[in-house]
Amino acid sequence: MSAKLELVCPAGGLPALKTAVDHGADCVYAGFRDETNARNFNGLNFDDKALAEGVKYAHDRSARVLIALNTFPQASNWSRWTAAVDRAAGHGVDAVILADMGLMDYAANKHPNLRLHLSVQGSATNYEAINFYRERFGIQRAVLPRVLSLAQVEQVIQNTPVEIEIFGFGGLCVMVEGRCALSAYATGTSPNCQGACSPGKSVRWEQTPQGMETRLNGILIDKFADGERAGYPTLCKGRFEVDDETYYAIEEPTSLNTIEMLPELMRIGVRAIKIEGRQRSPAYVAQVTQVWREAIDSCQRDAAHFAPKAGWMAELNKVSEGQSHTLGAYYRPWK
Amino acid sequence: MTTFTIPDFTLPQVLKRLGPRLPQLPPTLVLVGALNAAMSKRLGNLLPRDLLEPMIGKRVTIRVLDAGMTLRFAYGERGFRPSFETTPADLTMSARSRDFLALLLREEDPDTLFFSRRLLMEGDTDLGLLVKNTLDGIDLPRLDPAQLVARLSPAELLNRFVARLAQRAVPHH
Ligand code: SF4
Numbered sequence: 001m002s003a004k005l006e007l008v009c010p011a012g013g014l015p016a017l018k019t020a021v022d023h024g025a026d027c028v029y030a031g032f033r034d035e036t037n038a039r040n041f042n043g044l045n046f047d048d049k050a051l052a053e054g055v056k057y058a059h060d061r062s063a064r065v066l067i068a069l070n071t072f073p074q075a076s077n078w079s080r081w082t083a084a085v086d087r088a089a090g091h092g093v094d095a096v097i098l099a100d101m102g103l104m105d106y107a108a109n110k111h112p113n114l115r116l117h118l119s120v121q122g123s124a125t126n127y128e129a130i131n132f133y134r135e136r137f138g139i140q141r142a143v144l145p146r147v148l149s150l151a152q153v154e155q156v157i158q159n160t161p162v163e164i165e166i167f168g169f170g171g172l173c174v175m176v177e178g179r180c181a182l183s184a185y186a187t188g189t190s191p192n193c194q195g196a197c198s199p200g201k202s203v204r205w206e207q208t209p210q211g212m213e214t215r216l217n218g219i220l221i222d223k224f225a226d227g228e229r230a231g232y233p234t235l236c237k238g239r240f241e242v243d244d245e246t247y248y249a250i251e252e253p254t255s256l257n258t259i260e261m262l263p264e265l266m267r268i269g270v271r272a273i274k275i276e277g278r279q280r281s282p283a284y285v286a287q288v289t290q291v292w293r294e295a296i297d298s299c300q301r302d303a304a305h306f307a308p309k310a311g312w313m314a315e316l317n318k319v320s321e322g323q324s325h326t327l328g329a330y331y332r333p334w335k
Numbered sequence: 336m337t338t339f340t341i342p343d344f345t346l347p348q349v350l351k352r353l354g355p356r357l358p359q360l361p362p363t364l365v366l367v368g369a370l371n372a373a374m375s376k377r378l379g380n381l382l383p384r385d386l387l388e389p390m391i392g393k394r395v396t397i398r399v400l401d402a403g404m405t406l407r408f409a410y411g412e413r414g415f416r417p418s419f420e421t422t423p424a425d426l427t428m429s430a431r432s433r434d435f436l437a438l439l440l441r442e443e444d445p446d447t448l449f450f451s452r453r454l455l456m457e458g459d460t461d462l463g464l465l466v467k468n469t470l471d472g473i474d475l476p477r478l479d480p481a482q483l484v485a486r487l488s489p490a491e492l493l494n495r496f497v498a499r500l501a502q503r504a505v506p507h508h
Contacts, residue, residue, distance in 0.1 A: 013472035015441075042461050043386055043468030050472070200461030207429075207455055230450050281471045284444035319447045 005265070005296055006272040008066070008165060009289045012044045012279055017054040019282040021063045024293030028058060029066040029097060031278065035077075036084040037068045038121060038178075039278040040195030051091050064094035068278075070119035070178075071195045072100045082106050089114050097143070098122070099178055108137040118142040120167070121178030121192065125152075127159035134162050141165055143274060145177040146256065150330045154268040163271035168258045169288060170276025171232060171321050172251070172328060173197070182235040187217045203233045214238075229253075231322045253322030258330060259295050259312060263303040284319050291315050341442055344433045346401040354403020363406045363417045366397070370408075370415040373473075386469050393462055396424040401431045426458040426466070 009025035011017035020028045031037030033045040046054065051065075058065045067088040073081040081103050088096050089111040096114060098104045099121035107114055120143040124130050133139045141163040144153060157164050173180070173191075180197070184190035187202040202217040214222045214233045221238030224230045231237045231253025240249040256276070258265065265273070273296070275288055291312045299306040317325060373382040390410040397406040409418040418424070430438075434453050437443040445467050448454035456463045 012468065014474045015471060018474075041468060042389070042465040043472065044464075050474075053474075200459075200464040203460040205455065205457055205460070207457065212452070212455065224452070227452060230452055232446075280446055281441065281444040281467070283441050284447060287444075318451075319444060321446075321450055 003271060005262075005270060005300065006165075007289070007292055007296055008272050008274045009285060009292075010170075010275055010278040010280065011054070011285065012039065013282075014046070014050040014054050015282045016278075016280075016285045017065070018057055019285045020289050021058050021061050023286050023289035025063055025289050027064045027066055027094070027272070028054075029068050029274075029278070030054065031068045031070075032084055032087065034080065034084075035071055035193070035195040036073075036081050038070050038191050038195050039068075040071075041279055042200055044279060048087070048091070051093075055091050055093060059092075065091075066095045066097055066117065067091075067093045068097045068119065069103065070097050070099045070121045072121075072178075072192050073103060074193060078102075082110075085111065085114075095141070101137075104133070104137045104139070115140050117165070118162075119178070120145050123177045123179060125156075127156045130156065130160050130162050134160070141271065143167075146172060147177070147329050149332045150261070150264060150268070153270070153330070157269045164269070165272035165274055166258075166265070166270055166330075167256060167276060167328075168265075168273035169256060169292065169316065172254065172256050172276075172326070173236075180236070186219060186235055198232070198234045205233075229322055237322075252324075254324050254326045255316075255320035255322065256328045257313075257316055257320070257325035258327060259292070259308045259316070261327065261330060262295060262299040262308075263306050266299060266303055280319075287315055287319055341433060341437050341440065346432055351401055351403040354399075355405070357404075359405055359407070360417060362404060363408055366406055367408050367415040367417055374414060381473050382469065383472075386465070386472075389465055390462065393426065393459070394418050394420060394424040395462075395466070396427040397435075398427065398429040399432050399435060400429055401433075424458060426456070426462045428463070429455040429457075 006026040007024065008027040008029060009020035011020055011028045011030045017028050017030060031039055031045045033047055034040060037045065039045065055065050069081060069084050069088065085096060085103065085107045094115060095117050096107060097117040097119045098107060099119040104116060107116060116137055116139045118124055118130065118133050118139050123145055124133065124142055125145055125148060130142045133142065139162060143165045144156065146167050153166060178192050180191065183197040187199060189196050189199045191197040198216055204215040206213045211223050211225045212230065213220060216233055216235060221233065221235060236250045237248065237253040239246050242249045273292065275292060277284055295308065295312055370382065372378055374380065374384055387410065391412060394407065394409045407418040407424065408415055430448065430453055434443065434448055438445060445454055
C-alpha cells in the first residue's frame with residue numbers, strides 16, 4: 001500500500017475548521033468571503049482574522065489548511081483573484097486549490113513555494129491534462145471530477161506523479177464540474193464566476209396546502225409532500241414535466257457516499273478523500289469527519305476485513321441530501 | 336466532543352393549543368435580549384455587528400411549532416427589538432422546540448433538518464443564510480460557557496431589558 005490516505009474536510013467558518021481538526025481531519029479546506037471561491041454565500045467563509053486563527057489552530061495540531069480559489073476571474077476583476085492568492089500565501093496556508101490556468105501561472109511565478117492543487121472545477125479528467133498542469137505550473141495534487149469510474153481513476157493514478165484526491169462524501173454537483181450553466185440560466189449567477197449555484201436571493205420556499213414548494217427566481221422547481229425528504233434548490237435536482245410525466249429529469253437529489261469503497265481506493269493509490277460541504281454547519285462537519293476518520297483508520301489497520309459499520313452509514317445518511325446515497329460514477333460499468 | 340445528545344421529543348399537544356393564547360412577549364424579550372447581549376462588548380462582540388448590516392430594517396418570525404409560540408422581532412441600528420406587526424416577516428423559521436434547541440447547541444446542522452423537513456425557512460432565503468452562517472461563524476469555545484449562561488439567563492436578560500426601557504422612558508431635554 002502506498003502513502004497514507006488523507007481526510008480533507010470542509011470549513012465554512014472558524015468553528016467548523018476547529019471542529020474538523022478536533023475530529024481528525026488531516027486537511028481542512030476553506031475560502032475567503034467573496035466570489036473567489038465556489039461557496040460564496042452570505043455570512044459564510046473567512047476574513048483575515050479568522051483565517052489567521054484557523055491556520056494557527058490547525059498547524060498547532062499538525063493539520064493543514066487549503067484555500068479554495070476555485071472560481072474563474074474575468075478581465076474586469078482579475079486583480080481580486082490574484083490578491084486572494086497573495087493573501088492566502090501571506091497567511092502561510094499549506095496549499096491553494098485553483099481552477100483557472102492564468103491564476104495558476106500567477107501563483108506559480110509569484111509564490112514559487114506555494115503548493116498548488118488543481119481544483120475539481122478545473123475539470124481535468126485524464127492524466128495528460130494533469131501532467132500538463134504539473135509540467136507547466138508544478139501542481140502537486142489534482143482533485144478529480146466526479147464523473148470517472150473507479151477503473152478510470154486507477155488509470156489516471158498509474159500515469160501521473162501528481163497526487164490524486166477524489167470526492168468521498170457529500171452533495172453531488174452532477175454535471176460538467178465548473179461548467180454548469182443551469183444556475184446562470186435561471187438566476188444570472190453562476191457557480192463558476194460568482195461562486196454560487198442557486199444564490200439565496202433567488203431561492204424561495206413556501207409551505208402550501210399541496211406541500212412545500214421550492215422556487216428559483218420565481219420558477220417552480222420542486223414540490224415536496226409532507227414528510228418527503230427535500231433536497232437543495234438547484235435546477236439539476238428539480239422535478240420537471242417531460243412528456244406528461246413529472247420526475248427528476250436531470251438528477252435525483254442524492255448524496256455521494258464511497259465509504260464501502262475505501263479498501264479499493266487505498267489499493268489503487270488515491271491520496272486524499274474530500275468531504276463536500278463548506279456551506280454546512282459545524283454539527284455536520286463534526287458528524288461526518290468523525291465517521292470518516294474512524295472508517296479510514298479502520299481500513300488502514302486491516303483493509304482485507306474492512307466493512308462499513310451500520311452506525312456509520314446511519315449517521316451519514318442522516319445528514320445527506322435527498323432519499324438515498326450513491327456511489328456516483330465510481331461504480332459505473334459503462335465508460 | 337459532546338457525548339450528550341438531545342433526545343427526540345415533541346412537547347405535549349396541549350401546549351400547542353395553549354401556546355398561542357399565552358402572551359408571546361416574554362419569550363420574545365428573552366430572545367431579543369440574548370441576541371443584543373451577544374452583540375455587546377461585554378460578551379466580546381460574539382455577534383459581529385458589521386455582518387448583520389444587511390439585516391437592518393428586517394423582521395424575523397420564529398415559530399416554535401410544538402409550543403404554539405410565534406416570536407416576532409426586528410433588527411435595526413439599535414439592535415434587536417420585539418416586533419408587533421403581524422404581516423408576514425422578511426424571514427420566517429419554523430421548527431419544533433427540540434430542533435431549535437439542537438440548532439442552538441450545534442448538535443444539528445440546519446441543512447440536515449431541512450432535508451428531513453424538520454426546519455422550514457420561508458421568505459428571504461438570503462437573509463436566512465446570513466443568519467445561519469453568522470451564527471455558525473461564532474467561535475464559542477473562546478468564552479467560558481458558565482459565564483455565558485449566567486449572563487444570558489432569562490431573568491438577567493429581562494432585568495436588563497426593563498432597565499433599558501426605563502432609561503429610554505426618561506424624557507431627554
Ligand atoms: S445546477 Fe446542479 S450541476 Fe449545476 S452547478 Fe448547480 S449543483 Fe452543480
